[in-house]
Amino acid sequence: MENLIEVKATVEKSKVLLLVEGEKVEKELFQHFYYLYGIENVEIVAYKTHIYAFYNRLKKDYSDEEGNIDFEFIDLPLFLNDYLELDGADLLNEADFRDIILVFDFDPHDSQFDQNKLDILLDNFSDSTGRGKLYLNYPMIESFKNIESLEDPLFNKTTVHIDDLKKRYKGTSGYKQIVESTTCICNIEDIDTSIANALLKLHNNKLNYLLKNLSYEEESKYKLFCTVQCDKLEKESLIWVLNTSLLHMLEEYGYVK
Template identity: 35%
Template sequence: MNKKVLAIVEGEKKEPQLLNRLFDTYMYRKREIVAYGANIYDLYNKLLDFYGEDWKDLDFLLFLREQEKDDGKKTIFDEVYTDIFLVFDFDPQDNRFSTKAIGRMMNYFNDSTSCGRLYINYPMVESCIHITSFDDMSYLSSKIRKDELSDYKKIANEESCCPDITQYNKMTFSQIIRLNLWKIVSVLDIDKSNLSSDLYDILREVLKLQVVLWQQESSLYILNTCLLCIYEYNPKMIEWLDRK
């Protein structure tokens, strides 16, 4: 593929490791993966400081360039990218958690070819490995409670059937993506055919559902969405699994 993508991710280790493996597997040779080093609420507040409430003239690459302290990395944000992805955790336990903030970020960053497309992982990126078996349909209803969040990385790793991201191949990624798509269909109670429309509208509904679940039950559906950036480019990538 000739396209060059930019991914702005929250963490410095797990997210770059996962996306580098994903892009290598699906032949996205040209990319930049930049760790923002803080969560989505920090990013939101810095955008407010930089642009105020009016985001109609928001230039995300310019903003990132101005925020970058390493002069050697500033040139990353001078390049032209066919797609820009943002990958962040839901982080409801953060004292800056705000439904307004995360809702506005989701609504604004909705187009990978212009402003960027935001993918939120629930509760965090380790949701990609938190699958006990690819045949275990209990994943479709699995949740994490508020009192478990501090130990979530350990829980996900101990219960995972696929903890080693460095070993992921097309089969592994396709199975994880398919399970997460099935889960979205299940928790939203929608028809599978809806996935053929703009998936981002569906991801907005997922966010709304997770906010309500958190407010009412102090829990979240375990769900990984960042891998869907590949699925959205080629929805047929998982069809072969159903033909096996």
């Protein structure tokens, strides 16, 4: 399969800041994808906890007189310097980053799950060249490999039940166990360019499939999809399996042919 990523011809001096939820899988996954496609100048920073804690910290640090988050005052690199207690060479500077990407899990089984908080974050983190752009993984990062084959004919219909997210097995979520027992991708390092292309295409096609009968502006696409997911969860206790964080590769660097 030919390379589906067409890297921009103009090399930018400034970097991309990629804020991810976890320190292990997310970092390993995106470092590997950037390596495959020859993408450099990306700084990956782990927030080390879930999106609802992220929202709560923003509210603590940036609340206005009404108790709402005043997003106009948020400088994400500066915020991360304080939250992660960075110093010296590790300090982040807004002037270094031309784009900011945020990657977190949907985590509907978390006790702090709140659609309103997700809507607020998706509304206000919708531009990678501004405050940043948020991508959610449904239900979590492992969704990138929740497939039985690279041409999985059932992927567009694949869901996970909320009860499987709540289950625990030897300290691991039931969903992760399901993925590991069925996936055709054993290790991230086994992903080559051909497999990466197939994954990007699968997830991009599924997003388009699930939104095909809905009207929306491009900048509100991910908020709309979150609403679709929350409706599915409320009515059927199911979540569509979809990894939107992979799609930032397409939107930032190229397109699916």
